[in-house]
Amino acid sequence: MHDRGRPEPRYPGYDVLTKRQGPSWNEQTRRVVSQRLAVPAEPRFFTPDEFRTVASVAARIVPQPDGRPPVPVAALIDEKLFRGASDGYRPEGMPREREAWRQGLQALDAEAKAAYGAAFHAIGAARQDGLLARMQSGDMTSPAWGRMSPQDFFKRRMARDVVLAYYAHPTAWSEIGWGGPASPRGYVRLDFDERDPWEAAEAGSGDAVEVRRINRHVG
Amino acid sequence: MTEFDTDRGSLNAGLAIAGLLAGSVLLLAAGRAPANGHRNGRAAALPPRRSSRKRPTVVAARRLNRAAGVLAASVLADSSVEHYRGSFKNKAMYTPLIVSASTLATSLHGTADARPAAHWFRDATYLTAAVSGLIGTGFHIYNVGKKVGGFSWQNFFYGAPIGAPMAILLSGLLGFCSERVRESRKGTRPEIFQLPAGRTMAAVIGAGLLGTSGEAGLLHFRGAFHNPFMLLPVTLPPLGAALLGRAALAGPGQQHRATRWWMRVLAAMGFAGVGLHAYGVSRNMGGWRNWSQNILNGPPLPAPPSFAGLALAGLAALELMEDHPDA
Amino acid sequence: MSDNPQHTPRARRGRAPDVFRPGGWVPMREYGEDETVDFAIVGTGAGGGTLACKLAEYGFSVVAFDAGPYFRPLEDFASDESEQTKLYWTDDRIVDGANPLQLGSNNSGKAVGGSTVHFAMVSLRFRPEWFKSRSLLGYGADWPLDWREMWNYYREVEQALKIAGPVNYPWGPPRPRYPYRAHPLNAAARVLAKGCEALGIGWTETPLATLSAPRGLAHPCVYRGFCVAGCSTNAKQSALVTWIPRALAAGAEIRDLAMVGRVEVDAAGRATGVHFHRDGTWHFQRARHVVVAGYAIETPRLLLNSTNGQFPDGLANSSGLVGENLMAQSNQAVWGLMDQEIRSYKGPPSLAITEHWNYEDKGKDFFGGYSYMSQGPLPQLWANTQMxxxxxxxxxxxxxxxxYNHVAGLKIVGEMLPQENNRVTLADEVDQFGLRIPRVTYSWCDNDKRLIAHALKFMTQALEEADARDIWTQEDDTCHLNGTARMGSDPARSVVNADCRSWDIPNLWICDGSVFPTVGGANPSLTIQAIACRTADRIRDLAGRGELDQPARRRYAAQTAQ
Structure with a gap:
């Protein structure tokens, strides 16, 4: 897994929030997204140490480009846990969401210290990636895991929450050229290579200046 | 925040609809005097006009121009909206806009013109319209066929409408016929390709009514006839077609009162259809506030007046037959 | 917020929310707790909502309970995946087994209307042979129902939901025309069609419970693509906007935010009512009949949590089968990239379907069948799938x-075989009400695995034929849950009879996906609703003949003695 440099954005100039006041967004959606954009920067559920670890995990699972305000992934996860949201199920041996996170972060730090003599947030990116890959494949044995399987924690809790938090954010929506919220107005043009005027144009689908112009003016 | 792209679309749609309305009003206004003033018997009570104005073939020709114009206006508006929906992916999709716009202009000219002579430019425009209608039909058939699923209900419902380009063909044909009627010499039987003009047109218009009714039927079937009013354009026009057919076959000297009356009903239905479709648009999510979607996904506002265009042409044909019992 | 339906019940004081008008209300009849109603129904989804409507229309007094909120979709539903997880049943549950299930989203609902509020609207009839899969196809168990009778009830439900479907359906015996026409296909659906045509098998537009034309106050679909996050257009014909308003109009009471924790049974072995939690305390509603319609996990959970001295193993459980034979449906997918823009987020997710492998038995090395449909995952779901x-x-x-905008995918709804070891039991831990939480145990059998392998291979070919590249397979997913209280004609080998009446307790009924003896390769919602319609008709007929209080078991004994 290598970081590519700074590739040209796929949907240059597209910001889904441009559509916020238009007919694609209703009041309840504006309210929900506004709350999300105003998520507190400081943790309310995690301790500062835990929060730092979550942030370093998120930076490896959903690495973000420079040059734009980052999606506050750790803060979004903290908010969800603070609120007490639940998936509604957990594998045998895994505690509920909050305890699972606490226990998993502890175990991750224990693994980092055992392997590299330092906490997870303090080791280099490559080593962090290595640890996360081991967790994903279940190749971890610290007693700090208790009855929880590292694989389960990676797939069903940690990486899941990170990915869901990132892709709950309008910045991520813009990045992948998704149309975003759509009510009352939905879509008209559904077939191959069809785009409504209120959808993002892809780089290469026309003259670069024109694509940018279209994307700046989706409404 | 600007809404440039959306606005451009709305501009298209808005212009088209405004065009439709303006066109209809102009056509009605331009043709008003002769349409109201002519009628045997009653005409005598009105102030005298220049002889050419009273000449029945010219009156019929002007009426036919008006009818062709209503059809052209409907096509202009409808193809603007539908081809905008299709993002003008193919440059050829601008053709019906240009053709129907010039047909509309030509028909205005023809409606206002009281001279008893054909005009080469009108003829050329009308023929172009007819030919492009044929070519457009071919295009639409090709487009439906090449979609996955081919000639299936899905593609007939949602692909390029097979029947739509026929409207511009009809508009061109009516215009062309009007020129033939207009240029017929005083005292002779008005003819189109050596056939009696009135009866020929009645037959053509009847066929047009049937085709247009078929298209409305297909699309209203797509809408599951969820509103009983949706049955009107699949029941009233075929009856009108049958009446016109009877008129075309009938011998000279008949009044065709019922047929004439029925044509007026159809014309009213065509214009009222815009209102019903406007109501249909409002029934969609977000109503008129969500016009940028609902104008495209809701019932097409400009489609129903094509019935009015045909019905007006039917009236013109019937009255020509009255003035020229052998036509 | 003063009116938060997730915190304060809305259906009370003689009125219930009008789902068609923001802030609106409709009158609702109410019953006192001491008033013995004819039917207390637990759950308001495809099973309970339908049954509540039908029974109320037949003149019975009905109170239907739902643990979830009473939403008005037009004002309560946001266009947001995270926010709309409020439609899911997210109370604590434990999963285990060799292939632990994923719960909480595509197989659960907690709202008036149940999971039909966020279902994908796919409304398929079962293949007729599936009702006799043991006798005719050699696997699973026979249903005590006749497909021809079900064909009529399917018709009733399709009309009630104004299903939008193809003009001609390519598989199975003739069926009447769908009341509304099929929706336009999106590009993702056309990819499915291309693959099918290249491989020479049939495909069609998926019959969907979402409007393709206006209906009453409900708007037609606007192709916004948030179907599985709840429809803010009211195009989706969920129980919330179809059966429930009818039920209210016919005099039923709906109790929202009312969690039923226990069915009470008296010394004579008859249900007397239900204990439910609402407004912070427990209440008891008297009823002549109790219907459990909580779906394949909550139904057995409630029956198992309602033990007493007379029924130490849970209610209706003399066969020992309550909770057993849980059947998920396999939900594997093949994904690929297309050169064209697909933007599958537009329109209902599954606009095209092939049921070829439901109806074709040649060339299979497994029992059962599967359908597959085009897909339209929203960003969070898609990202999590990738991870x-x-x-x-x-x-x-x-x-x-x-x-993302170039992805096309095909996903199966595959038949999994009933196994007694796949089951719902009670864990020792308790939920917020002090009720023991369910433990859901699931392992695939060899037949399940062979079906999945067949499907993945076939769909990979189909995507290749449609010119997709970078194709990969998603192997671990399941959807709909059924079984756990199967119907049958033998009290020793089933929990309820064909009328959904418990063999053990004559006035206890189970009416949801739990009663399925097999699941087939088709989404179950239409069949659940058809069974509910049939059950209502049977109840009306039995009551008309004065046989409603006659135990199912006695009639079974009479039949077998003949």
């Missing part, structure tokens, strides 16, 4: 997500 099923994270994930 969980494909193992992507880091730069790989981020760059792959860039291809």
């Amino acid at each position: 969980a099923a494909r193992g992507l994270w880091g730069a790989r994930l981020m760059s792959d997500m860039q291809n």
Whole structure:
């Protein structure tokens, strides 16, 4: 897994929030997204140490480009846990969401210290990636895991929450050229290579200046 | 925040609809005097006009121009909206806009013109319209066929409408016929390709009514006839077609009162259809506030007046037959 | 907020929310707790909502309970995946077994209307032979129902939901025309069609419970693509906007935010009513009949949690089968990239379907069948699929997500065989009400695995034929849950009879997907509703003949003695 440099954005100039006041967004959606954009920067559920670890995990699972305000992934996860949201199920041996996170972060730090003599947030990116890959494949044995399987924690809790938090954010929506919220107005043009005027144009689908112009003016 | 792209679309749609309305009003206004003033018997009570104005073939020709114009206006508006929906992916999709716009202009000219002579430019425009209608039909058939699923209900419902380009063909044909009627010499039987003009047109218009009714039927079937009013354009026009057919076959000297009356009903239905479709648009999510979607996904506002265009042409044909019992 | 339906019940004081008008209300009849109603129904989804409507229309007094809120979709539903998880049943549950299930989203609902509020609207009839799969196809168990009778009830439900479907359905015996026409296909659906045509099998537009034309106050679909996050257009014909308003109009009472924790049974072995939690305390509603319609996990959970001295193993459980034979449906997928823009987020997710492998038995090395449909995952779901099923994270994930608008996928709804070891039991831990939480145990059998392998191979070919590239398979997913209280004609080998009446307790009924003896390769909602309609008709007929209080078991004994 290598970081590519700074590739040209796929949907240059597209910001889904441009559509916020238009007919694609209703009041309840504006309210929900506004709350999300105003998520507190400081943790309310995690301790500062835990929060730092979550942030370093998120930076490896959903690495973000420079040059734009980052999606506050750790803060979004903290908010969800603070609120007490639940998936509604957990594998045998895994505690509920909050305890699972606490226990998993502890175990991750224990693994980092055992392997590299330092906490997870303090080791280099490559080593962090290595640890996360081991967790994903279940190749971890610290007693700090208790009855929880590292694989389960990676797939069903940690990486899941990170990915869901990132892709709950309008910045991520813009990045992948998704149309975003759509009510009352939905879509008209559904077939191959069809785009409504209120959808993002892809780089290469026309003259670069024109694509940018279209994307700046989706409404 | 600007809404440039959306606005451009709305501009298209808005212009088209405004065009439709303006066109209809102009056509009605331009043709008003002769349409109201002519009628045997009653005409005598009105102030005298220049002889050419009273000449029945010219009156019929002007009426036919008006009818062709209503059809052209409907096509202009409808193809603007539908081809905008299709993002003008193919440059050829601008053709019906240009053709129907010039047909509309030509028909205005023809409606206002009281001279008893054909005009080469009108003829050329009308023929172009007819030919492009044929070519457009071919295009639409090709487009439906090449979609996955081919000639299936899905593609007939949602692909390029097979029947739509026929409207511009009809508009061109009516215009062309009007020129033939207009240029017929005083005292002779008005003819189109050596056939009696009135009866020929009645037959053509009847066929047009049937085709247009078929298209409305297909699309209203797509809408599951969820509103009983949706049955009107699949029941009233075929009856009108049958009446016109009877008129075309009938011998000279008949009044065709019922047929004439029925044509007026159809014309009213065509214009009222815009209102019903406007109501249909409002029934969609977000109503008129969500016009940028609902104008495209809701019932097409400009489609129903094509019935009015045909019905007006039917009236013109019937009255020509009255003035020229052998036509 | 003063009116938060998730915190304060809305259906009370003689009125219930009008789902068609923001802030609106409709009158609702109410029953006192001491008033013995004819039917207390637990659950208001495809089973309970339908039954509540039909029974109320037949003149019975009905109170239907739902643990979830009473939403007005037009004002309560946001266009947001995270926010709309409020439609899911997210109370604590434990999953185990060799293939632990994923719960909480595509197989659960907690709202008036149940999971039909966020279902994908796919409304399929079962293949007739499936009702006799043991006798005719050699696997599973026979249903005590006749497909021809079900064909009529399917018709009733399709009309009630104004299903939008193809003019001609390519498989199975003739069926009447769908009341509304099929929706336009999106590009993702056309990819499915291309693959099918290249491989020479049939495909069609999926019959969907979402409007393709206006209906009453409900708007037609606007193709916004948030179907599984709840429809804010009211195009989706969920129980919330179809059966429930009818039920209210016919005099039923709906109790929202009312969690039923226990069915009470008296010394004579008859149900007397239900204990439910609402407004912070427990209440008891008297009823002549109790219907449990909580779906395949909550139904057995409630029956198992309602033990007493007379029924130490749970209610209706003399066969020992309550909770057993849980059947998920396999939900594997094949995904690929197209050169064209697909933008599958537009329109209902599954606009095209092939049921070829439901109806074709040649060339299979497994029992059962599967259908597959086009897909339209929204960003969170898609990203999590990439992570969980494909193992992507880091730069790989981020760059792959860039291809979102070019992704096309095919996903099966596959038949899984009933196994007694796949089951719902009670864990020792308790939930917020002090009720023991369910433990859901699931393992695939060899037949399940062979079906999945067949499907993945076939769909890979189909995507290749449709010119997709970078094709990969998603192997670990399941959907709909059924079984756990199967119907049958033998009290020793089933929990309820064909009328959904418990063999053990004559006035206890079970009416939801739990009663399925097999699941077939088709989404179950239409069949659940058809069974509910049939059950209502049977109850009306039995009551008319004065046989409603006659135990099912006695009639079974009479039949077998003949």
